[in-house]
Amino acid sequence: MSTELTDPAVSPPAESGSAPTRRTFIATTTVAGGAALAGGLVAVPLPGSVEAAAAETPHGSRVSLTVNGVRHTVTIDNRTSLLDLLREHLDLTGSKKGCNAGACGACTVLVDGRRVNSCLTLTVRLDGAEVTTIEGLAKGDRLHPLQQAFIDQDAFQCGYCTPGQIMSGVACVQEGHTGSAEEIREWMSGNICRCGCYVKIERAVQQTAGRK
Amino acid sequence: MSPQPQAAVGAAVPRVDARLRVTGQAKYAADNNPDGVVHAVIVDSGVGRGRITGIDTRAAEAEKGVLKVISHLNAPELPPVEGQFPPGKPLQPFQDDRIRFFGQPVAVVVATTLEIAQHAASLVKVCYDAQRPATDLAAADPAGEPETYARGDADEALDSAAVRLDMTYRTARNHHNAMEAAGLVARWDGDKLTLWEKSQATQYTAFGMSGALGMPPDDIHVISPFIGGAFGNAFSTWPHSVIAAVAAREVQRPVKLALTRKQLYFGVGYRPAYEYELSLGSNRRGCLTASAHDVRAETSRYETHIEDVLVPGRMLYSTPNVRQAYRHVPLDVNTPTWMRGPGYASGAFPVESAMDELAHELGLDPIELRLRNEPADDESTNLPFSTRRLRECYRVGAREFGWQRRRPKPRSRREGDWLIGMGMAAGVYDTARSESRTSVRLDADGTALLQAATADMGAGTATSMTQLAADALGLPMRRVTFRLGDSRLPPAAGHFGSQTMASVGSSVQDGCDKLRRQAIELAVGDEESPLHGVDPAGIVVQGGRLHVKDDPARGETYRRLLARNNRTHLEAMGSYAGAPESAKFSFYAYAATFTEVAVDARLGLVRVRRMVGVYDAGRIISPALADSQALGAMTGGIGQALLEHTVTDHRDGRIVNANLADYLVPTHADIPELKAIYIDGEDYEADPIGVKGLGEIVLVGVAPAIANAVFNATGRRIRELPIKPEALL
Numbered sequence A: 001m002s003t004e005l006t007d008p009a010v011s012p013p014a015e016s017g018s019a020p021t022r023r024t025f026i027a028t029t030t031v032a033g034g035a036a037l038a039g040g041l042v043a044v045p046l047p048g049s050v051e052a053a054a055a056e057t058p059h060g061s062r063v064s065l066t067v068n069g070v071r072h073t074v075t076i077d078n079r080t081s082l083l084d085l086l087r088e089h090l091d092l093t094g095s096k097k098g099c100n101a102g103a104c105g106a107c108t109v110l111v112d113g114r115r116v117n118s119c120l121t122l123t124v125r126l127d128g129a130e131v132t133t134i135e136g137l138a139k140g141d142r143l144h145p146l147q148q149a150f151i152d153q154d155a156f157q158c159g160y161c162t163p164g165q166i167m168s169g170v171a172c173v174q175e176g177h178t179g180s181a182e183e184i185r186e187w188m189s190g191n192i193c194r195c196g197c198y199v200k201i202e203r204a205v206q207q208t209a210g211r212k
Numbered sequence B: 001m002s003p004q005p006q007a008a009v010g011a012a013v014p015r016v017d018a019r020l021r022v023t024g025q026a027k028y029a030a031d032n033n034p035d036g037v038v039h040a041v042i043v044d045s046g047v048g049r050g051r052i053t054g055i056d057t058r059a060a061e062a063e064k065g066v067l068k069v070i071s072h073l074n075a076p077e078l079p080p081v082e083g084q085f086p087p088g089k090p091l092q093p094f095q096d097d098r099i100r101f102f103g104q105p106v107a108v109v110v111a112t113t114l115e116i117a118q119h120a121a122s123l124v125k126v127c128y129d130a131q132r133p134a135t136d137l138a139a140a141d142p143a144g145e146p147e148t149y150a151r152g153d154a155d156e157a158l159d160s161a162a163v164r165l166d167m168t169y170r171t172a173r174n175h176h177n178a179m180e181a182a183g184l185v186a187r188w189d190g191d192k193l194t195l196w197e198k199s200q201a202t203q204y205t206a207f208g209m210s211g212a213l214g215m216p217p218d219d220i221h222v223i224s225p226f227i228g229g230a231f232g233n234a235f236s237t238w239p240h241s242v243i244a245a246v247a248a249r250e251v252q253r254p255v256k257l258a259l260t261r262k263q264l265y266f267g268v269g270y271r272p273a274y275e276y277e278l279s280l281g282s283n284r285r286g287c288l289t290a291s292a293h294d295v296r297a298e299t300s301r302y303e304t305h306i307e308d309v310l311v312p313g314r315m316l317y318s319t320p321n322v323r324q325a326y327r328h329v330p331l332d333v334n335t336p337t338w339m340r341g342p343g344y345a346s347g348a349f350p351v352e353s354a355m356d357e358l359a360h361e362l363g364l365d366p367i368e369l370r371l372r373n374e375p376a377d378d379e380s381t382n383l384p385f386s387t388r389r390l391r392e393c394y395r396v397g398a399r400e401f402g403w404q405r406r407r408p409k410p411r412s413r414r415e416g417d418w419l420i421g422m423g424m425a426a427g428v429y430d431t432a433r434s435e436s437r438t439s440v441r442l443d444a445d446g447t448a449l450l451q452a453a454t455a456d457m458g459a460g461t462a463t464s465m466t467q468l469a470a471d472a473l474g475l476p477m478r479r480v481t482f483r484l485g486d487s488r489l490p491p492a493a494g495h496f497g498s499q500t501m502a503s504v505g506s507s508v509q510d511g512c513d514k515l516r517r518q519a520i521e522l523a524v525g526d527e528e529s530p531l532h533g534v535d536p537a538g539i540v541v542q543g544g545r546l547h548v549k550d551d552p553a554r555g556e557t558y559r560r561l562l563a564r565n566n567r568t569h570l571e572a573m574g575s576y577a578g579a580p581e582s583a584k585f586s587f588y589a590y591a592a593t594f595t596e597v598a599v600d601a602r603l604g605l606v607r608v609r610r611m612v613g614v615y616d617a618g619r620i621i622s623p624a625l626a627d628s629q630a631l632g633a634m635t636g637g638i639g640q641a642l643l644e645h646t647v648t649d650h651r652d653g654r655i656v657n658a659n660l661a662d663y664l665v666p667t668h669a670d671i672p673e674l675k676a677i678y679i680d681g682e683d684y685e686a687d688p689i690g691v692k693g694l695g696e697i698v699l700v701g702v703a704p705a706i707a708n709a710v711f712n713a714t715g716r717r718i719r720e721l722p723i724k725p726e727a728l729l
Ligand code: FES
Pocket: A096, A097, A098, A099, A100, A101, A102, A103, A104, A105, A106, A107, A108, A117, A118, A119, A120
């Protein structure tokens, strides 16, 4: 086995039913306020609830959670991480898969206001949770101050770690772990940037914390 | 034509695609979910050498949702490929039962969801007739003829040298570990193949895939607008890409295949491990008389990876007698590839460490020693340098860093448990250029679109090209769009080897100059234009308005000009021929890196406290982006010097730290304040826009600077990278 995700402890029995494909899933779930959304991408917070009617699977569970203000009720494979739910089922591909093993932070999102590695979080555990991803941070056209600070400080190069760095940074500021450059570095160290933008990420977090 | 005023070039501007990147809207390869997409997961070999004796796929195929399991037992036959870069026979997946390295793909499972594919892959049982692989560079013999170089008689000069040093240096295998894993989505439409693939050079990728699949390159469309870091490992054709294309054809659905972090350690290339024996001879004044370089590098048994590891040792310092040999040691491993500063970064560690050793031996300041050996021209080619501002790099760096506070005697500064030391090193990297084209179109609404099949792995290609184009067209940046990352665009240099700006940038400049000239000629020949009859040489364009240079009131906008002449647009094809066949000059970029480290005297832990890099990289188009690249390379260099080390279990060829928890890369807490300085100067011999390339040079020299600082702090000379705490205990 070459992949790193499947933990034998959570593997389903060998007998499995048919899981919903992404397309059937999208077709049956992206309904908000009674209207189907073209394209299936929910990028802005909408009131109301998104109801899933995906096929039941023997190893599937029904979960209701809110993502960026939109409520989703999904029947999801028990093995599906929050990261894969976002990326492969909700088409919210802003959260990135860097290691799928909790070691890089590229997948960082907020769950009930706290930063988590979504690759290590099973969706079935999130009934009732409120999830915020990078796509849900800006208010319409108005960027979150930390998003703006990343632009101002040129705090990214390839941009692949950036969604995770920003989500982590938002939490870092909220947690108040911004007393000094050292403290920011310490509390941001779960987020790897291979392009090596640390100096500027720290400045961006500093800039945002200063404005708070 | 009159030269255009410079406004955008040289200004610190935000990236043109910044908003997409900070809002999660930038689409990287695996972010694409075309209709009907299914998922593929590769099964890796669990032995390092041998043969497959059986594959049992029944359990995997019995899983609901599994569409197909492909292995050498049922895979379509692929054409044999003859490789050029590197020479050899690239691994074509699933063509026979031979295992060449641990982790080689032996099967792929395609299923409707990722979860099903992952689980089913774990159910594939593979039996092997396993042999013990040879994976240890130190224990294996080289093959083939060495690559050699010589001038003078190095051995005789070493024997008679007043001072002679003989050292052996070792550098570990490093993995690029870009944050985005290698991956792609492959979709067939009849005989045509679309690949949303992470690629530093979409046309190379199309070409490589066409060879691997036996189809015309024009039938392959590669799309790669965003790349999540690559550092050299995203332009070769790797087996997983071929696997995804084959799988998509077999199941008649688009297939998404992203390697896991673990698979990146054997699914794509890496910076090879080196052993570098180096002898230096000098007189008492520190003038080098001779050097001998015996280099051994790992490669695979099916391809010979080659890089310029010998260059720094033959041209950085004046040395009358030089002998070099570069031997390839084929092992049961996958093939290495170029990683940031390829060759040069590996060769600079021994050369720059040795210069520090010699300086210590002679009681000379390391900068003074280097200055005494500055060559008048390139002694390896006898060509003059186009530009070489290394002396200035030393001077500026020494001043900015505070080099005069360094204590020459090692282990003479202590703060509590910490031993403090300073070190420096020089760096050099080749200025590469290749043929490029860029199409330029100016529309009647006064906006411009430029297109070239280059790429951006994080340097900010679209931004810097937009800066260049905005000035050359006389438009504000917001009215210029630069498109890249698509094999259907005009052929252009790939994004590697620090050649993007010199090559593609020169074609941008050419295309914009041609277009501006067209507009100016249209105006001066138009009786209704206020510019009618004016000498074209006296006209410039600013803010989208053409005007007489010395009489700004006299002029008109592109929009008016095009509207009055009923022109929907103007267009031009910019081109750049690349480096000439026979060079009149020796073209290199240079660096001097200075650093201060603290070493815990009891634990051997090394912390970098600060670093200053000074670069002679020619003209700087985009200072903010150049600064970010340099800081990023210093960070990577800190990793190379102190952390990064791929560990192989030589009993079975398994990489034991194939993950980001055990293969350590620098994190926030490892990185202090870093400072980059680009010294002024252009190099118009190198290319029409005066740049020398900067993505690689900023890394070369970082690791030896750190090693030299560790020596200054502790008195311990560590000749092996990474410098691990146990080496300092
Ligand atoms: S992808 Fe989740 S921590 Fe790396």
